[in-house]
Amino acid sequence: MANKLKPKKGKLTVIAGPMFAGKTTKLLTLFSVLSDLDFSVLCFKAEALSNGGMGHTRSHDERPLPVIYIDMNKPEKILHYVGSGGIQKVIIDAVHFFPKTSFMGVVDTLLAQGIDVYVNGLIFDYRKKEYGATRVLMKKADECIEQYSICVKCGGRAAHTERVSGSTEVSIGTTGRKKAEYVAVCSTCHKVYQG
Ligand SMILES: [Zn+2]
Numbered sequence: 001m002a003n004k005l006k007p008k009k010g011k012l013t014v015i016a017g018p019m020f021a022g023k024t025t026k027l028l029t030l031f032s033v034l035s036d037l038d039f040s041v042l043c044f045k046a047e048a049l050s051n052g053g054m055g056h057t058r059s060h061d062e063r064p065l066p067v068i069y070i071d072m073n074k075p076e077k078i079l080h081y082v083g084s085g086g087i088q089k090v091i092i093d094a095v096h097f098f099p100k101t102s103f104m105g106v107v108d109t110l111l112a113q114g115i116d117v118y119v120n121g122l123i124f125d126y127r128k129k130e131y132g133a134t135r136v137l138m139k140k141a142d143e144c145i146e147q148y149s150i151c152v153k154c155g156g157r158a159a160h161t162e163r164v165s166g167s168t169e170v171s172i173g174t175t176g177r178k179k180a181e182y183v184a185v186c187s188t189c190h191k192v193y194q195g
Helices: 023-036 077-082 100-112 134-140
Strands: 012-017 041-047 068-071 089-093 116-122 143-146 160-165 181-185
Touching: 012 023, 012 134, 023 041, 023 089, 023 116, 041 077, 068 077, 077 089, 077 100, 100 116, 100 134, 116 134
Parallel strands: 012 116, 012 143, 041 068, 041 089, 089 116
Antiparallel strands: 160 181
16 A cells, blocks of 8 residues: 555657648547546647747647647646646647747656656757757657658658748747748758748
8 A cells, every 4th residue: 555655657658750740630539539438638739929830720630639728938837727636638739849848847747646648749840950848758758659741752751841931030929921831751852941
């Protein structure tokens, strides 16, 4: 009975890859299965404050995930929503937007409370640089699912996202800027967008 004092640590599942790899679709599937099994689940999504980043509010096949939007600069708000209300599973979409250190603190807190955490994120940004905490989360994960897409240029395995339009300046709250668009590409075909 001694080990009843502390809750069993939660498990971390990480789904990672480029855009158009089915990462949000995988979270939707997990949400639907977990809900059917009557687990108490909460879903969150990092809310990008500008379209200088990359992200979608729903999976590409248009099925919405019932998410609570969290300001990308305040990931600790997730802990307020989870509270002590008996939540068993937490799903978080687009975690690459959160600052690495503070988001890792949130994940550690949830796991320590015995909550299973499922996240998805882009491994690289459109400059091919590591994006947010995704890589660190992959190393920490109990289960890591790396998904890939198909390169729009050569048809090979795509692990990267290339930006193909939009303004390069990251200014918050500006309207009328050309929307950024992205495609999935392989490492060889990838080019850094210059605007
Ligand atoms: Zn290619």
